[in-house]
Amino acid sequence: MRDKREPFELSATEALHSIATDELTSVAWIESCRERIDAREPDIQAWSYLNPDAVAQTTTRVDQGHGPSIPVGVKDIIDVYGMPTMMGTDFHDDTPVSREGGSVAIMRAAGCLFMGKTVTTELGHRHPGPTRNPHNLAHTPGGSSSGSAAAVADFMVPLCLGTQTTASVIRPAAFCGIVGYKPTYGDFDKSGILANAPTMDTLGIMARSIDDLGLLRSILLEEARREVTDVSLSDINFALLDVHPWNTAEAETRRVIEALADDMVRAGARPVDLTIGDQVKRLIELHRLISGYEFGRSIAYERTRHLNQLSTVLREGRLADGREVDSRRYPDLIREVAALRATLAEALKVVDIIISPSAAGPAPASLESTGDAAFSAAWSLAGNPVITLPLFKAADTAMPIGCQLIAGFGEDERLLNVSQAIMARFQ
């Protein structure tokens, strides 16, 4: 039976299958996504730059005998050849860049077609861009990868790149009701990307399915596709993260995550108690200090030349946090992180995954703030891989509520497999 959905509604995996079976052409897929963007962009405002030649580039590729083009969006702190990088400001040079990021170059060589640059908050920090949440235009899409989350959620493209220093992939993905993936620290190359805090900056992926995450992950790693393996929930150990700040989430969010834990037990998964509250608490404080110190240096160009054009929240937020640290204290903090990472790795040996809320609740009804980032900070600094799954919706507003899954350092494949099993059973 022919798929009745429009091409833009398909996941990348589905579309590639339809192209392989001659039910869809590569050009028709790109055209469909582009039409969706044109129709919806006035409302969503997910893009800071649109590739005017996307369809023509695809036609050329097809004419040259290349495989299908996969349409993707790229957060506008990442350099893409031939497009400007504005980083959520209006003062950067809008000349198209001539050297692109390593991960972008790898994706291009594998056939990804860059539909454009997606809206980022100012310099990847908290001051919001114009993007709105596709589920309700009065709500924030989250940040800092705001446009990437909204574009995927609104079916403009199946995949986008985002980046995470605190919660900048997980939170917008959760708020927009899609799958968001922050891999193990160092998993993907991050050259050609605006640094915020190099000790924790991580390139991540927005998608609507775990299969698509796996697809783009294998592209970025330049490795043969490893199919997401079927995992039985009765084979896994899991822990419910019931420490601060997760135990301060909104009542409904706590309730749905706790109900998921109960459902997982009923499905045969074994609950395990973890006592990592002290380590997590300290990681969150170390995250604040280290990210502040490193951010002040990473954006020294903007700080020294354009200070008056930067937002108050940037100047009085992370930049101010950084001034609590100096060069004598900084290496001590870095050593402390290394020790905590080792302690956590030991503690996490008894679980396959940890489950927790992805954020305090669904997306707030405001475009002035991108919401609370505390629910992901510890894992960003610890370097563990994290996925948010769109499992729930708020009873009153139908806004999405995400469930955050955390795995051990380097256990990305296991995290994807378990995520697939949970999505299959509980979505």
Place this chain on the structure above:
Amino acid sequence: MRDKREPFELSATEALHSIATDELTSVAWIESCRERIDAREPDIQAWSYLNPDAVAQTTTRVDQGHGPSIPVGVKDIIDVYGMPTMMGTDFHDDTPVSREGGSVAIMRAAGCLFMGKTVTTELGHRHPGPTRNPHNLAHTPGGSSSGSAAAVADFMVPLCLGTQTTASVIRPAAFCGIVGYKPTYGDFDKSGILANAPTMDTLGIMARSIDDLGLLRSILLEEARREVTDVSLSDINFALLDVHPWNTAEAETRRVIEALADDMVRAGARPVDLTIGDQVKRLIELHRLISGYEFGRSIAYERTRHLNQLSTVLREGRLADGREVDSRRYPDLIREVAALRATLAEALKVVDIIISPSAAGPAPASLESTGDAAFSAAWSLAGNPVITLPLFKAADTAMPIGCQLIAGFGEDERLLNVSQAIMARFQ
């Protein structure tokens, strides 16, 4: 008594003192350096780009009432506003960049005047540029920060930025007979710098005196200048690194470093035995694997678009090494580094510094290779701060032989202070 030396011969610290006491003007200092460059560049070939407006920019700064300009050179894998970044290739876009590195922006705000970009090997790897060793034009200056070392050694500028992934600051500084400093990993910001292997890439400094190192270090850290404190050699514990590969250095190099150890004992320093041979050996192998894997991704743009324009040594060296690692093995290697760093930190608690040869011997009589990098690889990956001091010269050729001092992670101030004491007594 008035200094009889030309301004270009002064260290930055000396020149700033002369300007403060009205014996020298800021403009005369810049003019003198520029004249030195013009006179010597045809022989040395240290620069890939020269700032045509250096003198005019200094005049403007003085007219505007700013403090003196400190002339510096910047390795051409680091972005400087208004200058092209060619990275030791001929295929990169030569459009001047509009966003500069964080450390460059910090230096500019503190009054540094960028005289130009210095020659780097191809993409910071091993294929040499045209630069020659000022001590003998038939000898390599070392690499990859070739132009930075040669420009400082030849009195063109008192200070240059270099970067180190393996030995790219220490080796050229040792070969050119100057002071080279690779700080603790993460000490200086490295945004706006071509990544080679982010786990170990470090921004470093070339100078002709420890005072100048301390000056630029305080500028880069945006902290008040901490004077280099007088340290008595009788207060320090040190170890002579007599493990592979240092114990395979050329006979004369081993002899002068061993004689220095004896001299230090006579001066009251306490020799300590360290048994870190196994850790160091493993770090060197891990360095090869991790830097190879990360390099292939960092230069994905060049590799996917310009492979045929890259040198054989790049394609068959580090890129080939990287193919021994995949995404499953990589996080294990990273965890192993973390464990080794912790073990080394514990072992190094009993010493203030380790001394060793900076390289196998003086600069080889060749311009085809930049020499053996193995003598610094372990410390680049471990993240420890390292300084090379120009203490010796080969008896037959008078080519410089460097002594490498290594301190504990984060112990950069102690390293500078001990270096000063050793320079004062033994240079």
